[in-house]
Amino acid sequence: MGIADRWGLRAWLRAPGSLSKRLAATGARFEVQVLRQTTAPLRPQERAALGLPRRGLTVVREVLLRVDGQPLVWARSAVHGDSLKGPWKALKGLGSRPLGHLLYDDPRIHRSELQPRRVTRHGATHAQMQRQWREATGTEAPAGMQWSRNSVFRRHGKLLRVMELFAPAVAERHPGPLRLKRRRR
Template sequence: MGIATRCSLRGWLRAPGSLSKRVAALGQRFEVQVLRQEVAPLRQLERRALGLPRSGCTVVREVLLRVDGRPLVWARSALHAVALKGPWKAVKGLGSRPLGHLLYEDPRIQRSELQPRRLARQGHTRRQMLKQWQAATGAEASPQMLWSRNSVFTRRGAQLRVMELFVPELANYKPGSLRRRKPVR
């Protein structure tokens, strides 16, 4: 089912612009539930994407994006702590506001190409997501929740990496549309 899930989520994995706005369009009430925002170790893929050395403090923010109470996206953003004193200082005060509002308000912020990626079923990121999902929702995350998209935002030379992981049910909706997709037969 892995390849089928990716194909059906392709629109979401490749959709440009603000994911928060696209997800919010699916219902009446959109909310960002902050699961964690703290200094944490940077993972190898994040370090590579941000071009950072092994050492140094990293700020990680993990959230659930919910529509009408339903969690649809688990997201993780990471940046070097030095960037919080400079170009990305607004991240500290985001609270439950979407990161997308910050990323798309400033036309000087550049985004890398979106990189779809299948998570390892037993990888650290997936285990972290499963634990947080259970604690936040009281239910287990779908075993098919494996496809994410990754990108790096650059502002005045400082970089912020964002990873967004989708529930498989989003495949039933076109990004930015309330219309359900026609079932594949």
């Protein structure tokens, strides 16, 4: 990966706001391909981020985000099942609509800071992504697909974790202007 590619990917990892809207702005057609929405065990990072006990129903949604047919992001969201009866109940009927539409249209939802993270090549997340990528596209996932960004959304005290794993090709697209935080004086 060249220096320009690294800087391009770094911009995506730090880009605030809706990833779906940013991706959609880079092409003519944006789509969400739902790979799976089911109950599943939480992974250690999800459990820590959501502060959940070892037991309980957890709903996981895994998707591919495509622009003009090209898969660019594999994403996984996780929420405790109890939250589906309350503040996150809209997740049940989301279908192939972007999760971002739900997260950024409600001023009561607050997002944590973005946390870029390298996904281990031999971990459960990487294996799941590879398997689903192959099934959805008929090709292997890009070898350099290892950088993700993670964040937690809070609404009425209930948490939703989102992890977005970027294909290297996303670095060829521009995420749009980054809003810099202004320092308070």
